[in-house]
Amino acid sequence: MTEPTATKISVRGCGIALRRAGxxxxxxxxxxANDAGExxxxxxxxxxxxxxxxxxxxxxxxxxxxxxxxTIPDLANFYLDLIDQLDLAxxxxxxxxxxxxxxxxxxVRNPRRLASLxxxxxxxxxxxxxxxxxxxxRTDEQRLRDLFHxxxxxxxxxxxxxxxxxxxxxLKNQTTTARLTWQPRGYDPHLAKWLHRITLPTLLVxxxxxxxxxxxxxxxxxxxxxxxxxxxxxxxxxxxxHVEQRAAFVGALEKFFDRMRxxx
Amino acid sequence: MKVFNFHLMPYRxxxxxxxxxxxxxxxxxxxxxxxxxxxxxxYHEYLDQMELADRLGFxxxxxxxxxxxxxxxxxxPGVLAGALARSVKRAKLAILGRALPLLNNPLMVAEExxxxxNLTRGRFIAGFVRGIGAEYHAMGINPAHSQDxxxxxxxxxxxxxxxxxxxxxxGKHYHFNYVNVWPRPWQTPHPPIWIPSQGSSSTxxxxxxxxxxxxxxxSPITVVARFFQLYRxxxxxxxxxxxxxxxxxxxxxxxxxxxxxxxxxxxxxLEALTNRFLKMPTEMLLPPGYSxxxxxxxxxxxxxxxxxxxxEDLVKNGVVIVGSPNTVREKLAEYQDLAGFNTSLTKTQFxxxxxxxxxxxxxxxxxxxLPHVRDRLPQGIKQAAAE
Numbered sequence: 001m002t003e004p005t006a007t008k009i010s011v012r013g014c015g016i017a018l019r020r021a022g023x024x025x026x027x028x029x030x031x032x033a034n035d036a037g038e039x040x041x042x043x044x045x046x047x048x049x050x051x052x053x054x055x056x057x058x059x060x061x062x063x064x065x066x067x068x069x070x071t072i073p074d075l076a077n078f079y080l081d082l083i084d085q086l087d088l089a090x091x092x093x094x095x096x097x098x099x100x101x102x103x104x105x106x107x108v109r110n111p112r113r114l115a116s117l118x119x120x121x122x123x124x125x126x127x128x129x130x131x132x133x134x135x136x137x138r139t140d141e142q143r144l145r146d147l148f149h150x151x152x153x154x155x156x157x158x159x160x161x162x163x164x165x166x167x168x169x170x171l172k173n174q175t176t177t178a179r180l181t182w183q184p185r186g187y188d189p190h191l192a193k194w195l196h197r198i199t200l201p202t203l204l205v206x207x208x209x210x211x212x213x214x215x216x217x218x219x220x221x222x223x224x225x226x227x228x229x230x231x232x233x234x235x236x237x238x239x240x241x242h243v244e245q246r247a248a249f250v251g252a253l254e255k256f257f258d259r260m261r262x263x264x
Numbered sequence: 265m266k267v268f269n270f271h272l273m274p275y276r277x278x279x280x281x282x283x284x285x286x287x288x289x290x291x292x293x294x295x296x297x298x299x300x301x302x303x304x305x306x307y308h309e310y311l312d313q314m315e316l317a318d319r320l321g322f323x324x325x326x327x328x329x330x331x332x333x334x335x336x337x338x339x340x341p342g343v344l345a346g347a348l349a350r351s352v353k354r355a356k357l358a359i360l361g362r363a364l365p366l367l368n369n370p371l372m373v374a375e376e377x378x379x380x381x382n383l384t385r386g387r388f389i390a391g392f393v394r395g396i397g398a399e400y401h402a403m404g405i406n407p408a409h410s411q412d413x414x415x416x417x418x419x420x421x422x423x424x425x426x427x428x429x430x431x432x433x434x435g436k437h438y439h440f441n442y443v444n445v446w447p448r449p450w451q452t453p454h455p456p457i458w459i460p461s462q463g464s465s466s467t468x469x470x471x472x473x474x475x476x477x478x479x480x481x482x483s484p485i486t487v488v489a490r491f492f493q494l495y496r497x498x499x500x501x502x503x504x505x506x507x508x509x510x511x512x513x514x515x516x517x518x519x520x521x522x523x524x525x526x527x528x529x530x531x532x533x534l535e536a537l538t539n540r541f542l543k544m545p546t547e548m549l550l551p552p553g554y555s556x557x558x559x560x561x562x563x564x565x566x567x568x569x570x571x572x573x574x575x576e577d578l579v580k581n582g583v584v585i586v587g588s589p590n591t592v593r594e595k596l597a598e599y600q601d602l603a604g605f606n607t608s609l610t611k612t613q614f615x616x617x618x619x620x621x622x623x624x625x626x627x628x629x630x631x632x633x634l635p636h637v638r639d640r641l642p643q644g645i646k647q648a649a650a651e
Binding site: 136137138139167168171172174175176177178179182183184185 | 292400401405407408409546551552557560
């Protein structure tokens, strides 16, 4: 097991918190909405063969909230700056939920430093007519329950995350989430128009029981992204495949990365 | 004291149990509960009440704006203000207010208010609000931009009223090549600006600095007194002594022959307002970004929307005044002295209160209360300020 190094770095004047562990090709992980600073055990698994880099987005967690932060494209451009600054190349870019939305924007804008794209229950597009819960009309507890298929895991996360000492952090994360995703609610109508530009090898990982972004979203992404050859649909799994189906998640990513390693 | 007749225009025929089942009368409460025939009758009933208020000698009539709710049927208050601009002959006409951040083009408020100011030949009062959290769900406007958009829209509207056009406006949220509002307002430099709020300290400070009338909504009188003292303190820092007219208390008054009769008659209608029409979950009232994190924590901690309240609670806390003419006169004077206001924004119709009772209440207030408070000023506030 590799203990991640926690650091704070500054990218063009914006300070962000960042965890990093392992060695190998860089795996840049972009986290979900309403959260930051997680280092779930699956990153220890992936750090055995990759250099896992997990920043907290500007406006989230221990990172600064810069005045320029209004939209997901702002974050995509920020991460392109970060990639240049850290001089990362051949990156496995992995984005979850809101982080998947940022990752798709990055891949549309400039895939030069990317080796692959992995979208895990990614937000950013709309499948009209799909029944989805509105996170902004759910209580803190309901919002955490919505993430899971296995409610015992939800109980554990509720106990960990909904404590008086985490209230400020939760409100900060929720406020930035609202700033970025309130309207249109969790998607950008302009993103789908340009997803045809993503020809990178792309893996889609989805929970079969995702209540926020049901599996119809995986099919929609697959149709829109030419590089998306594979959908891994995990059974007994909600919106957090890397938490709820750790081994299957890690297995799917390593298998996908193996193809790139062979190609290299 | 100046007493205005403030109407919320509730859809008073609503199925109160259906609100209870839905958990709220706002945003998600289906409009299949609205019957246009009953609603049309209500619009005319309520407008008739406003015209009666004018004839009875109220100093003004007030409208406001809320969206997608049975709580109030005024998503576009300017429509009703237009209807009243010619039929209310003497009293002031106030919209308290329009929710500026909800608009993608705030110049439309500059235009609308300027038209009303012309139509009333200067009897118009211009209220600006941010709108409560529920409006941001209803109208799809980002609550995280609420404060910025309010500040920018306010500046734009005031400049549009006071600077000769055309001029260019460049903000973050609003951009116009040509700001050149026709008509210009009738009043100089512009209609009086009133700022209703739930009691945000930054809003109170700003209103005091700008010398705008500050209106406190739905709060216990001791809290109102504290907020009004903050206003006076801020005015003092800004180097002036505010008129007590600049402090407006938004309340509900119900008068009947005896205290017991007044309580009995008002009870179901007032409790319907408080426990049904106003009810909403915290997530709806306080979307993330609507206020700063400290304010959100403070409001969450008191769980404003949680507890059912009885009429006894509301009377005891001085949120409302209910009773015989003598009781109402005494309470109003006591609260005026405690909080130091000289403007009362009074709901005479509230919740499910039917027309005959609302009109009887208005008449009783006009005959038994207004003559006694008209020339009354708050007493003892200077001492309070010095303590």
